Amino acid sequence: MGCNMTAQLWVFIWTFIASIIGPSVKKILVALGVGFVTYTGFDTAMDSLKDYVYMRLGSAPASVVQILGLLEVDKAINVIFSAIAFRAVLSGFRAGKKVTHPWSNPAEGGNLPA
Numbered sequence: 850m851g852c853n854m855t856a857q858l859w860v861f862i863w864t865f866i867a868s869i870i871g872p873s874v875k876k877i878l879v880a881l882g883v884g885f886v887t888y889t890g891f892d893t894a895m896d897s898l899k900d901y902v903y904m905r906l907g908s909a910p911a912s913v914v915q916i917l918g919l920l921e922v923d924k925a926i927n928v929i930f931s932a933i934a935f936r937a938v939l940s941g942f943r944a945g946k947k948v949t950h951p952w953s954n955p956a957e958g959g960n961l962p963a
Contacts, residue, residue, distance in 0.1 A: 891937060899930055 903926075906917060917923070 891934075895930060895934060899926075902926060 903923075906922070906926075907914065909917070
């Protein structure tokens with residue numbers, strides 16, 4: 850009698866654990882897959898765009914390329930691409946969250962008590 854009760858308890862426990870772990874693992878794997886595909890797509894797009902920009906700059910006359918080199922335009926382009934990537938990362942962090950600001954327009958009375 851006691852052995853049958855213990856077996857039923859273990860069956861219940863394992864069923865309960867499997868019902869919790871199964872969907873959780875599935876959600877985690879889906880999230881990782883979506884994140885990987887998004888990262889890979891974004892990285893490929895940025896590399897293609899960067900290659901295109903540098904190809905177009907490289908096809909300019911030699912004197913123009915030299916002047917652009919003195920002005921360090923290549924570093925400015927890298928800063929722009931870094932800013933785009935940083936913006937994409939911030940958008941990813943804030944996805945699904947409503948971002949509110951703790952301040953309001955002072956011209957409209959602000960959030961001061963009356």
